[in-house]
Amino acid sequence: xxxxxxxxxxxxxxxxxxxxxxxxxxxxxxxxxxxxxxxxxxxxxxxxxxxxxxxxxxxxxxxxxxxxxxxxxxxxxxxxxxxxxxxxxxxxxxxxxxxxxxxxxxxxxxxxxxxxxxxxxxxxxxxxxxxxxxxxxxxxxxxxxxxxxxxxxxxxxxxxxxxxxxxxxxxxxxxxxxxxxxxxxxxxxxxxxxxxxxxxxxxxxxxxxxxxxxxxxxxxxxxxxxxxxxxxxxxxxxxxxxxxxxxxxxxxxxxxxxxxxxxxxxxxxxxxxxxxxxxxxxxxxxxxxxxxxxxxxxxxxxxxxxxxxxxxxxxxxxxxxxxxxxxxxxxxxxxxxxxxxxxxxxxxxxxxxxxxxxxxxxxx
Amino acid sequence: xxxxxxxxxxxxxxxxxxxxxxxxxxxxxxxxxxxxxxxxxxxxxxxxxxxxxxxxxxxxxxxxxxxxxxxxxxxxxxxxxxxxxxxxxxxxxxxxxxxxxxxxxxxxxxxxxxxxxxxxxxxxxxxxxxxxxxxxxxxxxxxxxxxxxxxxxxxxxxxxxxxxxxxxxxxxxxxxxxxxxxxxxxxxxxxxxxxxxxxxxxxxxxxxxxxxxxxxxxxxxxxxxxxxxxxxxxxxxxxxxxxxxxxxxxxxxxxxxxxxxxxxxxxxxxxx
Numbered sequence: 001x002x003x004x005x006x007x008x009x010x011x012x013x014x015x016x017x018x019x020x021x022x023x024x025x026x027x028x029x030x031x032x033x034x035x036x037x038x039x040x041x042x043x044x045x046x047x048x049x050x051x052x053x054x055x056x057x058x059x060x061x062x063x064x065x066x067x068x069x070x071x072x073x074x075x076x077x078x079x080x081x082x083x084x085x086x087x088x089x090x091x092x093x094x095x096x097x098x099x100x101x102x103x104x105x106x107x108x109x110x111x112x113x114x115x116x117x118x119x120x121x122x123x124x125x126x127x128x129x130x131x132x133x134x135x136x137x138x139x140x141x142x143x144x145x146x147x148x149x150x151x152x153x154x155x156x157x158x159x160x161x162x163x164x165x166x167x168x169x170x171x172x173x174x175x176x177x178x179x180x181x182x183x184x185x186x187x188x189x190x191x192x193x194x195x196x197x198x199x200x201x202x203x204x205x206x207x208x209x210x211x212x213x214x215x216x217x218x219x220x221x222x223x224x225x226x227x228x229x230x231x232x233x234x235x236x237x238x239x240x241x242x243x244x245x246x247x248x249x250x251x252x253x254x255x256x257x258x259x260x261x262x263x264x265x266x267x268x269x270x271x272x273x274x275x276x277x278x279x280x281x282x283x284x285x286x287x288x289x290x291x292x293x294x295x296x297x298x299x300x301x302x303x304x305x306x307x308x309x310x311x312x313x314x315x316x317x318x319x320x321x322x323x324x325x326x327x328x329x330x331x332x333x334x335x336x337x338x339x340x341x342x343x344x345x346x347x348x349x350x351x352x353x354x355x356x357x358x359x360x361x362x363x364x
Numbered sequence: 365x366x367x368x369x370x371x372x373x374x375x376x377x378x379x380x381x382x383x384x385x386x387x388x389x390x391x392x393x394x395x396x397x398x399x400x401x402x403x404x405x406x407x408x409x410x411x412x413x414x415x416x417x418x419x420x421x422x423x424x425x426x427x428x429x430x431x432x433x434x435x436x437x438x439x440x441x442x443x444x445x446x447x448x449x450x451x452x453x454x455x456x457x458x459x460x461x462x463x464x465x466x467x468x469x470x471x472x473x474x475x476x477x478x479x480x481x482x483x484x485x486x487x488x489x490x491x492x493x494x495x496x497x498x499x500x501x502x503x504x505x506x507x508x509x510x511x512x513x514x515x516x517x518x519x520x521x522x523x524x525x526x527x528x529x530x531x532x533x534x535x536x537x538x539x540x541x542x543x544x545x546x547x548x549x550x551x552x553x554x555x556x557x558x559x560x561x562x563x564x565x566x567x568x569x570x571x572x573x574x575x576x577x578x579x580x581x582x583x584x585x586x587x588x589x590x591x592x593x594x595x596x597x598x599x600x601x602x603x604x605x606x607x608x609x610x611x612x613x614x615x616x617x618x619x620x621x622x623x624x625x626x627x628x629x630x631x632x633x634x635x636x
Binding site for chain 2: 010192202206207215219220222
């Protein structure tokens with residue numbers, strides 16, 4: 001940070017980073033299905049998709065410090081948009097016959113699916129923008145209540161819209177979200193969020209979180225930044241929602257429940273509020289948790305004790321508050337910069353250790 | 365108001381306020397105030413507690429909008445602009461109760477402020493290509509230069525909350541400078557500093573003035589500092605200007621003495 005890197009080094013690191021991201025996309029897409037036992041594959045896929053939604057929320061909640069508990073609704077908007085396109089428009093475009101499994105591998109279909117995901121993201125971002133304009137003038141708890149209200153409005157609206165399936169929601173959504181697709185989406189999202197965090201937008205968000213009055217006195221257009229943060233965040237969540245719909249095969253208004261939003265908030269908070277690395281890990285763990293807890297049926301006494309995921313969530317939160325200072329800091333990231341710091345520390349320790357060894361040898 | 369902004373106000377005035385008032389409910393925090401701050405000067409703003417000094421700063425920076433009157437920076441009407449736009453026109457400030465970005469490092473504090481002048485859009489940030497790296501490198505150099513200039517280089521990595529008080533004040537000034545202002549507003553920069561630190565601050569203010577082509581308006585209760593470094597002093601009391609002039613004029617003005625000490629025997633304020 002205080003040392004200026006040579007351009008060559010920067011581009012070298014960039015290349016390494018991109019390569020690493022490509023490799024991880026391949027590892028998620030093809031490595032995981034080959035290695036992980038089938039029982040864990042489905043929950044893991046959900047966990048990975050939750051990573052996208054949680055990272056979206058992390059922008060507004062963790063980095064910009066604006067408390068939103070309406071992200072299940074943004075994900076839901078994305079899911080309904082993308083899912084709606086896949087169930088209502090795609091069959092007509094590609095002449096799918098009812099009751100025969102559609103061909104999901106043709107390039108046209110894949111392109112259509114990409115487009116529908118993007119459309120979901122854009123519609124969600126638009127809603128984020130709309131919600132952001134009036135509500136981001138509110139602070140703290142009031143903003144939380146407003147976004148909560150928005151989520152509930154969306155849920156009830158969908159429940160009462162027969163064209164979108166009413167309370168039953170969308171079903172028979174083609175299952176496009178295979179592991180390779182999820183892998184690419186997750187890696188791209190992480191890359192985008194990382195780039196946001198390390199450039200002007202991220203700095204504006206953090207300034208907003210730290211001190212809004214100081215931020216605006218330093219030339220940061222706070223209202224605009226807030227609304228943009230909300231739109232970006234909702235857009236990413238919307239893409240995640242689209243993926244989710246295409247993984248689950250159905251999406252219901254219940255999935256927009258505020259409890260779902262709270263789960264996303266939990267992922268961000270447990271990840272250290274602001275840390276991309278932390279949020280990613282927390283989203284995977286919490287996403288898998290409900291399914292993995294089915295294992296508890298083997299231990300009835302344990303199941304009785306912590307059989308409800310809500311119990312686990314609250315315990316996790318309490319533990320997190322107790323050890324907050326030891327927990328992942330919001331500013332910590334798995335990064336080259338961090339690796340360099342660790343390297344430096346190890347080197348320092350090593351030289352000190354060696355120096356002392358020699359010193360004591362001399363003394364004796 | 366009759367005072368429509370004319371292109372040229374006082375020649376050489378960086379900041380001009382014309383019959384500015386600011387009411388909070390029925391209370392006039394600032395009342396019919398005229399003020400000109402000349403280019404390249406250190407202008408002091410003094411007055412007893414509650415005189416409306418900080419409100420005046422808030423009006424200039426857009427945190428509070430003037431109830432009536434006009435505020436001009438370099439002849440441009442900024443009365444109704446939002447705070448960030450006013451900063452973009454070259455007005456930066458510090459706060460009476462320090463407002464740093466507490467949880468991030470000293471370096472990042474300054475970089476955040478330098479950022480909007482860095483000159484790349486959000487899209488460049490998303491993609492992080494060549495333009496991004498070039499501009500970031502420039503910002504990086506500028507920030508390090510600033511930190512070195514103000515003896516904060518060795519603190520760059522530390523979380524700003526952990527700095528000693530005096531350095532926090534200095535960091536806030538550096539952060540304001542990073543937006544490259546032409547008018548710098550300092551709200552009680554010497555509050556809480558001891559005599560030696562105040563001396564350092566005075567040297568610092570002089571250096572800023574020489575090194576960067578700017579004008580300083582400062583609120584201060586430390587009379588020694590004000591009398592020593594300010595070329596012009598404005599005294600406020602109950603939101604109104606009661607006196608303006610150089611140190612000697614202000615020191616000997618009966619109204620000022622009354623505002624500070626009350627009526628009675630004449631006391632030489634310089635003895636304080």
